[in-house]
Amino acid sequence: MVSKSDLILVAGITGGVGQLVAAKLLAKNLNVRGLTRNKAQAESMFDRQVELLEGDLREPNTLVSATKGVDYIICCTGTTAFPSARWDFINFVQPSNDPQAVDSEGVKNLVANAPHDLKRFVFVSSCGVLRKEQFPFKLLNLFGVLDAKLEAEKAIIASGFPYTIIRPGRLIDGPYTSYDLNTLIRAKTDGKKAVVLENGDRLNGETSRVDVANVCVESLFYELAVNRDFAIINSGERPQNTNWEQLFSHL
Secondary structure, three states: OOOOOOEEEEEOOOOHHHHHHHHHHHHOOOEEEEEEOOHHHHHHHHOOOOEEEEOOOOOHHHOHHHHOOOOEEEEOOOOOOOOOHHHOEEOOOEEOOOHHHHHHHHHHHHHHOOOOOOOEEEEEOOOOOOOOOOOOHHHHOOOOHHHHHHHHHHHHHHOOOOEEEEEEOEEEOOOOOOOOHHHHHHOOOOOOEEEEEEEOOOOOOEEEHHHHHHHHHHHHHOHHHOOEEEEEEEEEEOOOOOOHHHHHHOO
């Protein structure tokens, strides 16, 4: 599994989950490279503790340097499920940053540019990708976000890379966009509810961004998490220590 000499690329490092993933990797003394559209913004967050490269998933030629020599990729990119300022409308008509562009085509571009010897591709997807006709996922998918996430999942699996696909429920906690890296590393922000993992896409509920980041990082240490797609929510009383090996062994 992951070692101190491995290089881990975090795509979407300035997002709520991405920041937490980077902080947790650094806390384990692992080598982190961050992919970001805005290097200056990322530098203000990470204070030179992370190698940062500027690139955009929508533009494949910008990904070549970012993916070169990496051993693992953790992709926690994404845009809003419903039309918003983040969609970057062109002439108020054509969005350039909608789910199809980011969550589908963007992730496919990242897969296509990954090294042939990549050890693992970890992808943060979403609950509901296999239940798009059911409530409330039918509403969530009105503008195609679940369609896009599922397309990305299929591209990752078809690539032949070892993968871990994580499907969180409705995200809560964070996104910590005003916190600096040291605050994130030291923060005791784990939720009060236990982590629940289950194969496939059958869980309903809320998921702490902290635990999404936790499972992204912890999955790198367990063969049990390789080539698995599973849902994660928080439910029930949280034990003093989360036993990740036991959680993954149930998959």
